[in-house]
Amino acid sequence: MSTVVRPPSGVVGPVAWVRNNLFNGVSNTIITIVLIACLAYVLPMIYAWAIGDAVLTVKPSDDSWWGYEFAPNADACRVADGACWDFVTEKFRVFIYGLYPQDALWRPTVMILLLFGMIGVSVNSWFWGRGLVIAWLVAIPGMFVLMQGGLFGLSFVETGKWGGLPITLIIAVTGIAFSFPIAVVLALGRRSDLPIVKTLCIGFIEIIRGVPLITILFMASLMIPLFTPEGVNFNKLLRALIGFTLFSAAYVAEVIRGGLQALPKGQFEAADAMGMSYWQKTNLIILPQALKLVIPPIMNTFIGLFKDTTLIIVISMFDFLGAVRLASNDTTWRSFYVEGLVFAAVIYFIMCFAMAQYSRRLELKLDTGHRTDAAPRKPWFPGIWGPGQNSDLR
Amino acid sequence: MRSTTKVAVASAAAVLMMGTAAYAQKTVELIKARGELVCGVSTGLGGFSVPDSAGKWTGLDVDYCKAVAAAILGDGNKVKFQALTAQQRFTALQSGEVDMLSRNTTWTLTRDTALGLNFTAVTYYDGQGFMVPKKLGVKSAKELDGATVCVQPGTTTELNLADYFRSNNMKFTPVVIENLQEVNAAFFSGRCDVYTTDASGLASIRKNDAPKGKSDDYVILPEIISKEPLGPVVRHGDDQFLDVVKWVIFATVEAEEYGVTSANAAKMATDTKNPGIKRLLGSTPGMGKALGLDEAWAMNAIKAVGNYGEIWERNIPALGLPRGVNNLWSKGGIMYAPPVR
Numbered sequence: 001m002s003t004v005v006r007p008p009s010g011v012v013g014p015v016a017w018v019r020n021n022l023f024n025g026v027s028n029t030i031i032t033i034v035l036i037a038c039l040a041y042v043l044p045m046i047y048a049w050a051i052g053d054a055v056l057t058v059k060p061s062d063d064s065w066w067g068y069e070f071a072p073n074a075d076a077c078r079v080a081d082g083a084c085w086d087f088v089t090e091k092f093r094v095f096i097y098g099l100y101p102q103d104a105l106w107r108p109t110v111m112i113l114l115l116f117g118m119i120g121v122s123v124n125s126w127f128w129g130r131g132l133v134i135a136w137l138v139a140i141p142g143m144f145v146l147m148q149g150g151l152f153g154l155s156f157v158e159t160g161k162w163g164g165l166p167i168t169l170i171i172a173v174t175g176i177a178f179s180f181p182i183a184v185v186l187a188l189g190r191r192s193d194l195p196i197v198k199t200l201c202i203g204f205i206e207i208i209r210g211v212p213l214i215t216i217l218f219m220a221s222l223m224i225p226l227f228t229p230e231g232v233n234f235n236k237l238l239r240a241l242i243g244f245t246l247f248s249a250a251y252v253a254e255v256i257r258g259g260l261q262a263l264p265k266g267q268f269e270a271a272d273a274m275g276m277s278y279w280q281k282t283n284l285i286i287l288p289q290a291l292k293l294v295i296p297p298i299m300n301t302f303i304g305l306f307k308d309t310t311l312i313i314v315i316s317m318f319d320f321l322g323a324v325r326l327a328s329n330d331t332t333w334r335s336f337y338v339e340g341l342v343f344a345a346v347i348y349f350i351m352c353f354a355m356a357q358y359s360r361r362l363e364l365k366l367d368t369g370h371r372t373d374a375a376p377r378k379p380w381f382p383g384i385w386g387p388g389q390n391s392d393l394r
Numbered sequence: 395m396r397s398t399t400k401v402a403v404a405s406a407a408a409v410l411m412m413g414t415a416a417y418a419q420k421t422v423e424l425i426k427a428r429g430e431l432v433c434g435v436s437t438g439l440g441g442f443s444v445p446d447s448a449g450k451w452t453g454l455d456v457d458y459c460k461a462v463a464a465a466i467l468g469d470g471n472k473v474k475f476q477a478l479t480a481q482q483r484f485t486a487l488q489s490g491e492v493d494m495l496s497r498n499t500t501w502t503l504t505r506d507t508a509l510g511l512n513f514t515a516v517t518y519y520d521g522q523g524f525m526v527p528k529k530l531g532v533k534s535a536k537e538l539d540g541a542t543v544c545v546q547p548g549t550t551t552e553l554n555l556a557d558y559f560r561s562n563n564m565k566f567t568p569v570v571i572e573n574l575q576e577v578n579a580a581f582f583s584g585r586c587d588v589y590t591t592d593a594s595g596l597a598s599i600r601k602n603d604a605p606k607g608k609s610d611d612y613v614i615l616p617e618i619i620s621k622e623p624l625g626p627v628v629r630h631g632d633d634q635f636l637d638v639v640k641w642v643i644f645a646t647v648e649a650e651e652y653g654v655t656s657a658n659a660a661k662m663a664t665d666t667k668n669p670g671i672k673r674l675l676g677s678t679p680g681m682g683k684a685l686g687l688d689e690a691w692a693m694n695a696i697k698a699v700g701n702y703g704e705i706w707e708r709n710i711p712a713l714g715l716p717r718g719v720n721n722l723w724s725k726g727g728i729m730y731a732p733p734v735r
Contacts, residue, residue, distance in 0.1 A: 327447075335578070
């Protein structure tokens with residue numbers, strides 16, 4: 001009869017994890033204690049502000065599915081010590097939808113859901129394929145039609161009235177989707193042997209990189225109308241989208257070029273020795289390896305692009321953050337602008353964090369074991385109750 | 395807040411150099427053909443142009459956009475609002491992206507001339523003032539020597555401040571903060587002794603942004619150190635549209651003098667014996683024709699937004715501002731409209 005012998009309690013389990021990770025050595029112990037003291041000091045204050053003393057007014061309602069409805073009350077906020085979440089509930093509609101007409105709010109709602117649905121499907125490698133590309137090519141114009149209307153009996157809503165989350169998502173998604181292929185072409189062009197192609201690509205990348213994004217947007221929104229006759233107006237959102245896409249493409253191109261240069265020369269030579277054409281070599285050998293190498297910096301650039309979408313405020317389009325700031329100008333509520341910014345920060349964090357998580361998952365998935373460094377840690381939190389030490393999951 | 399930044403001057407100068415002042419199209423015809431007025435407003439200023447919780451633009455500047463749209467198109471809702479930053483506003487008007495600018499803009503000589511713009515009429519008389527905590531015991535701005543002053547950058551506010559202190563032989567330390575809410579927080583937390591901006595702003599900040607129940611701990615000093623007459627702006631080169639905007643503003647003031655309101659305008663037009671009201675509301679024709687508009691132009695504008703007093707009551711008291719100089723000339727203010735005749 002065999003007996004299961006448990007490992008001694010000092011080697012596995014929570015106690016061991018704490019000892020190994022928080023108190024191994026004098027300096028680490030000191031740091032841990034100092035940090036715990038800081039947290040013990042700060043967390044209660046944050047709790048008191050955000051939850052304990054905060055104001056979130058609700059009143060019973062028969063129409064609402066949860067039995068209550070928000071009843072924002074600025075006066076209650078003024079006498080409270082904590083956060084005024086009533087500001088967020090009062091202005092929620094402006095935060096999310098900007099100045100979109102009240103009677104057509106279902107359209108941006110559907111658009112946001114559709115977009116998240118598409119993204120949810122796209123991150124799943126099970127769906128990867130030509131069908132997904134076609135689905136995106138249908139979905140993106142579909143979203144524009146849904147937002148803009150003027151077709152299928154939908155009322156026309158000019159892009160100047162779009163705002164809030166849809167603007168942020170549209171810019172980020174189209175920026176990412178279109179800049180990536182352009183960037184691949186630019187990166188290949190920059191390493192090309194054809195002098196004209198090479199010069200053009202270098203020129204484009206250097207010019208765009210040498211100019212601040214804010215300048216590009218300013219040019220696109222202010223200077224172009226000066227050169228066109230009065231009354232002729234290109235769509236401002238479209239102009240901004242082109243600006244964002246080109247800007248992001250220049251940066252991503254350089255990242256991809258880094259990946260191309262990191263490949264051992266032998267890969268190119270081996271492909272040449274096999275008698276492959278340039279495109280065969282590029283598509284089958286070079287790009288798959290190079291792109292996989294540069295997933296982290298590409299995701300870095302895309303997260304940057306996502307946050308740069310807030311710059312669109314300089315051309316008076318109200319993205320999510322812009323809408324929050326716009327709503328914060330209401331005289332009654334403006335002393336609670338910090339709550340609005342905190343709300344915006346939470347939303348931005350959730351999206352950026354999701355992107356970062358996805359990139360880690362993608363790295364793991366595509367990892368073919370040629371890497372010389374340690375494997376990336378598993379996304380999200382490595383099981384802290386696991387086998388002691390820093391969890392290298394290999 | 396309401397003044398030219400260097401960027402605006404530079405870009406507007408660039409506009410002039412490119413010779414775009416050649417626009418001589420009939421703006422009124424353009425607006426009628428388009429079916430809507432494109433009106434430039436601010437990116438959010440309480441009481442003047444700010445969206446409400448349902449996303450609809452409200453405010454005094456916004457109401458004048460609606461009044462002009464009503465006068466030309468007969469419907470005050472046929473306005474497309476274009477939010478413009480301080481840097482964008484003049485180029486947007488120059489390039490024809492907007493028909494008119496109703497964006498708390500101070501009327502100055504250079505703007506009225508070199509920038510290629512025409513100011514129409516004053517819809518709000520403002521001026522720069524100072525606010526201090528009561529406990530400092532300061533009674534006049536002349537006692538502020540050596541003070542630390544909170545001010546927003548990039549506007550004539552900063553310039554006026556420096557000029558005032560220099561001309562009075564006083565020293566000050568500026569605390570320059572871009573964001574309105576952050577300047578407010580800095581002042582109320584005691585980082586500076588004095589807060590300076592337009593008097594309308596000070597009153598509203600004192601009422602809405604002071605720590606709870608502490609509004610009375612702050613006083614606005616009597617000195618007003620600058621003149622800031624605010625009003626709608628149009629491009630050079632279209633006198634008719636200039637006239638239209640100007641007289642819509644005058645009509646709202648005239649209406650307040652006569653006691654014509656959005657509620658009684660239609661009845662007044664038929665019942666009144668006052669020839670002035672008859673001319674204003676179009677019962678005696680001629681005024682509309684002179685402007686190139688429908689005879690009901692002023693009637694429509696007043697029905698849409700009311701007279702000047704109504705526009706004021708709807709937007710400004712919430713800021714905590716008294717009517718002051720913006721009252722009618724007959725009631726101690728300086729709001730004075732030339733006669734409609």
